[in-house]
Structures are given as structure tokens and as C-alpha cells.
Amino acid sequence: xxxxxxxxxxxxxxxxxxxxxxxxxxxxxxxxxxxxxxxxxxxxxxxxxxxxxxxxxxxxxxxxxxxxxxxxxxxxxxxxxxxxxxxxxxxxxxxxxxxxxxxxxxxxxxxxxxxxxxxxxxxxxxxxxxxxxxxxxxxxxxxxxxxxxxxxxxxxxx
Amino acid sequence: xxxxxxxxxxxxxxxxxxxxxxxxxxxxxxxxxxxxxxxxxxxxxxxxxxxxxxxxxxxxxxxxxxxxxxxxxxxxxxxxxxxxxxxxxxxxxxxxxxxxxxxxxxxxxxxxxxxxxxxxxxxxxxxxxxxxxxxxxxxxxxxxxxxxxxxxxxxxxxxxxxxxxxxxxxxxxxxxxxxx
Numbered sequence: 001x002x003x004x005x006x007x008x009x010x011x012x013x014x015x016x017x018x019x020x021x022x023x024x025x026x027x028x029x030x031x032x033x034x035x036x037x038x039x040x041x042x043x044x045x046x047x048x049x050x051x052x053x054x055x056x057x058x059x060x061x062x063x064x065x066x067x068x069x070x071x072x073x074x075x076x077x078x079x080x081x082x083x084x085x086x087x088x089x090x091x092x093x094x095x096x097x098x099x100x101x102x103x104x105x106x107x108x109x110x111x112x113x114x115x116x117x118x119x120x121x122x123x124x125x126x127x128x129x130x131x132x133x134x135x136x137x138x139x140x141x142x143x144x145x146x147x148x149x150x151x152x153x154x155x156x157x158x
Numbered sequence: 159x160x161x162x163x164x165x166x167x168x169x170x171x172x173x174x175x176x177x178x179x180x181x182x183x184x185x186x187x188x189x190x191x192x193x194x195x196x197x198x199x200x201x202x203x204x205x206x207x208x209x210x211x212x213x214x215x216x217x218x219x220x221x222x223x224x225x226x227x228x229x230x231x232x233x234x235x236x237x238x239x240x241x242x243x244x245x246x247x248x249x250x251x252x253x254x255x256x257x258x259x260x261x262x263x264x265x266x267x268x269x270x271x272x273x274x275x276x277x278x279x280x281x282x283x284x285x286x287x288x289x290x291x292x293x294x295x296x297x298x299x300x301x302x303x304x305x306x307x308x309x310x311x312x313x314x315x316x317x318x319x320x321x322x323x324x325x326x327x328x329x330x331x332x333x334x335x336x337x338x
Contacts, residue, residue, distance in 0.1 A: 048307040054226050056301060086226040139306035143164065146302065 001106045003118055008128045010035075010120065011104040015092040016075050023068065023090055025126065032065035032152060033122040034145055037107050039114040039136060041073045041081035041091070049117075049139045054087050056142055063149035065121070068092055072099050072114050107133060121148040164304025166315040170218050175247050178208065178216030183338055184331055187218040187312040189300040192235060192254040193228035193261055194308045200322050201255035207328055214335060219251060221296040222308050230261035232293065237266040239289035240280050241273060249273050 004010070010033075014024040025033070038049060053060075053067055060067055069091040073081070078091040094101045094115065102108040102115035109116045119140060121130040130148035134140035170176065170185060188204065190197040208217055221238075223231035234254050241250035253269045254261065260268070263284075270280040283289060300310065304317055311318040311327070313334050320326045 051224055051227055052301070052306060055224055055297070059298065059301075088226075141164070141304045141306040142301045143167075143304050 003106045003116070003131050003133050004120070004128055005131060006129050010122050010126050010128050011101075012126075013101045013104070015070070015094055015101060017090040017092050018079060019075050023092055028066060028122075029126060030124050032063060032124060032149065033126075034060060034065055034067045035105070035118075035120040035122065036067060036069045037102055037105065037115040037118040037120075038069060038071050039109070039112060039117060040071055041077050050087060051085060052139070052142055054085065054089065056146075057088055059146065060149070063146075063153060064124075065149055070094050070101060070115065072102070109136065112136070119145060121145060121152070123152055163317045163319055165317070166312045167302045168299035169315070175219045175242065175251070176216055177218075177248060179213050180216065182214055182216040184211065184215045184335055185218060185312075185314050186215060186327075186331060187220065187315075189220050189222035189296070189303075189305045189308060189310045191221075191223050191228055191231045191308045192238070193231040193258060194224070195258070197309045198255050198258045200309050201252075203322060203324050203327060206324060207331065210328060211331060215331065220300060221293045222300045222305055222310070223293065223297065224308065232290075233263060233266060233284065234261050235293045235296075236284055236287065236289040237269070237280075239292055240283040241270065241275060243283060243289070244275050244279070246273050246275060 010025060012025045014022050017023050036053060050069055057067060067089045069089065072094050074095050075093045078093055082091055099108045099115060105120065107116040107118040117134040117136050117140065119132045120128050123129045129152060132140060132144050166187065170187065204217060208215055221235040223235045225232045238247055238250045238254060241247055250269060250273060267277065267281060270277055309322065311322060313330055318330055320330055
């Protein structure tokens with residue numbers, strides 16, 4: 001199965017972001033949401049990618065969009081990574097059962113045991129409006145996300 | 159899915175910082191961060207490339223400060239703009255890359271003094287953030303053009319995905335020149 005395509009209802013999930021806090025997809029109903037699946041904390045390309053997105057949160061918010069990072073790393077790893085990179089958006093731990101959310105979105109990469117490097121833009125109703133899977137070693141940048149959000153700005157309200 | 163290299167979405171314009179002849183056949187554009195060690199390493203290579211290609215090359219610099227990982231990068235970018243407001247952008251650009259260990263606010267004022275800038279104006283412009291929108295404009299134009307880290311280079315508007323050691327950069331530029 002490939003990545004879920006535009007027009008698909010995004011599967012709901014609830015994942016830990018810290019040892020005692022969880023974030024659920026349905027909490028973002030009424031707002032747009034960017035889901036950034038990435039293979040692993042600390043790997044060089046991910047570092048550039050999350051660092052870039054971290055600088056763009058105000059641009060995303062101008063489009064009424066929040067950002068969630070998702071990988072199979074554990075919450076303690078996420079905490080250390082977010083602190084080191086001074087990240088201002090939540091990292092979710094797709095840890096138990098491992099990669100279940102990535103599998104639900106069709107972006108689990110079995111040979112590596114991690115998610116693919118995949119992006120989804122969801123509209124206010126939780127419907128996927130854009131998705132992109134990047135070669136695993138390539139930072140996809142943010143231009144595709146911004147174009148997708150601008151497309152939603154121009155789209156008639158559903 | 160296209161694998162074509164991304165292109166510059168904001169064309170080079172008069173209000174860009176441009177070094178070299180405006181009608182040069184080659185344009186090398188950098189999105190850089192004054193606190194980024196890789197950009198610092200690229201600086202002398204770019205200078206050498208400029209020396210070798212002479213009037214065939216114009217060099218353009220745009221800001222791409224990754225402020226959360228480089229806490230001094232934004233102020234340094236605005237300092238270069240403040241120097242630019244006094245006609246001295248490139249002198250400050252060079253000083254900052256040659257003194258990446260001296261980017262505290264006091265250091266920026268010292269650089270300005272050594273360049274002979276009007277310090278009162280410089281300090282006020284830094285304090286009020288008057289150049290922040292310009293720096294952000296550069297940053298956003300980079301994002302829209304596919305910048306995914308620093309330094310990112312564009313040769314005649316197409317992202318250069320090869321290395322930026324002397325041989326790679328010069329080779330890529332000369333190849334574009336031959337194809338022109």
C-alpha cells in the first residue's frame with residue numbers, strides 16, 4: 001500500500017508526545033494540520049528538515065495550520081531532541097505498537113523499521129488534501145507544504 | 159514525482175545584494191546564514207570562484223537565518239542589512255563570515271565601528287528591527303525556492319545540488335557557461 005492520497009479521511013490516532021501527555025488527531029478539527037513523518041530523531045537530514053519547519057511555524061499559522069512531527073522514536077528521545085533543536089512544535093511517538101500510525105497512513109518502511117519521509121496536509125475536516133513521500137535521504141523542504149496550504153486558501157469552503 | 163532541481167521563485171532584482179556585473183552571463187546566488195559553519199567554510203571558496211571567473215560572474219547573497227539553532231544569525235543578518243543601508247553591505251558580509259566567533263550584539267557594533275559606519279543609526283536600526291522584514295522576505299523566498307539547508311546555491315536560477323568545494327562549484331558554473 002502506498003501513502004494515503006488526497007480526498008482520503010485521515011485516520012485518527014492518539015500518540016504520546018511526552019511520558020504523560022498525548023496528542024490526538026481529532027483535537028485539531030477545525031484547523032488545518034501538517035503531518036510530518038520522518039525516519040528518526042538526530043539523523044542529519046531530519047535535523048535540517050525539522051529545523052527548517054521550526055522556523056516556518058508562523059507562516060504555517062498564517063494559513064491556520066499546525067504542525068506535528070511523527071517518528072517511531074520513544075518519548076524520551078523526542079524530549080532530548082526537541083530540547084537540543086529548540087523545537088516549538090510537538091513530536092509524536094509512534095512507538096507502541098511500533099509504526100502503527102505510519103502503517104495506517106501507508107508510509108511505514110519495513111526494511112528500515114521506520115516511517116518514510118512523508119508529508120500530509122489535512123484540511124479543517126481532517127481530510128487529506130496533499131501528500132508527498134520524499135526519497136528517504138532527501139530533505140523535501142517546505143515549498144510543497146506552502147503551495148498546498150495556499151491551494152486550500154483558494155479552495156471553496158466545503 | 160519530479161526529480162528536477164527546484165528553481166528560484168523570486169528572480170534577482172535591483173534590491174538584491176549583487177556583486178559583479180549586472181549583465182554577467184553567470185549568476186551564483188547563495189542563501190546563507192552568518193552563524194552557519196558550512197556557510198563560513200564556503201565564503202573563501204566563493205571568493206576564489208569570483209576571482210577566477212571575473213566579469214563572467216555576478217554573486218547574489220540572500221539571508222536564510224536558522225534562528226533556533228543559530229541564536230546570533232538573525233541579528234547578524236539584520237546587521238548586514240543595516241550596513242547595507244549605509245552602502246556597506248558587502249564589507250559587513252565579509253567581516254561576519256570572517257569572524258563567526260564574534261557575533262554577539264557588542265561584536266556587531268564593533269564590526270560597524272571598524273567599518274566606519276554611523277553607529278547611532280546602526281544601533282537604532284538593529285534595536286528597532288527595521289530590517290527584520292527584509293531578512294524574512296529573503297528567508298521565505300528561499301523556502302519557496304526549495305532551500306532545505308544552508309548554504310543553498312542557485313546557478314542561473316536553478317538549485318545547485320552538487321558540492322560547494324572549489325572543483326564542484328567552479329565546474330558547475332563553467333558547465334552552465336559552456337551551455338549558454
